[in-house]
Amino acid sequence: MHAGQAIGxxxxxSSAIAELAAKKVQVTYANQTKPVLDxxxxxxxxxxxxxxxxxxxxxxxxxxxASTTGSRHTIKGEFRIGSQYHFHMETHAVICVPKExxxxxxxxTQWMDHVQIVVAATLGxxxxx
Numbered sequence: 001m002h003a004g005q006a007i008g009x010x011x012x013x014s015s016a017i018a019e020l021a022a023k024k025v026q027v028t029y030a031n032q033t034k035p036v037l038d039x040x041x042x043x044x045x046x047x048x049x050x051x052x053x054x055x056x057x058x059x060x061x062x063x064x065x066a067s068t069t070g071s072r073h074t075i076k077g078e079f080r081i082g083s084q085y086h087f088h089m090e091t092h093a094v095i096c097v098p099k100e101x102x103x104x105x106x107x108x109t110q111w112m113d114h115v116q117i118v119v120a121a122t123l124g125x126x127x128x129x
Contacts, residue, residue, distance in 0.1 A: 007027060012018035036042045046052040097104045107115045120127040 008025065010018050010021045010025075012021060036045055043052065043056070046055050093108045095106045097106070105115065105119060109115050117127050
């Protein structure tokens with residue numbers, strides 16, 4: 001159903017036998033399709049299938065103030081950003097362990113200073129404590 005999915009299990013008396021057996025496995029895939037790796041292409045695919053609304057969050061627009069309806073200029077276009085440099089490196093998880101004089105915070109970040117600043121701001125305490 002997806003890349004990397006386990007498709008079988010080899011049980012053997014030794015690693016060498018298991019490796020030889022694994023080399024003899026042949027897998028035949030059905031319904032192979034070209035993967036969609038581009039965001040714009042995926043949106044077009046879902047739109048053509050009539051299921052775009054399942055994958056996109058609706059955006060509601062507020063009323064435009066009367067003072068701006070007579071504007072001489074309108075800006076239209078598309079904004080794209082590239083990949084996020086650290087996005088794939090962090091799972092964004094944290095464990096907080098209360099202790100007598102505070103809290104130990106174990107965060108999966110590479111920027112501990114920022115975590116300290118955000119936690120201090122959230123708790124309303126100075127960042128140097």
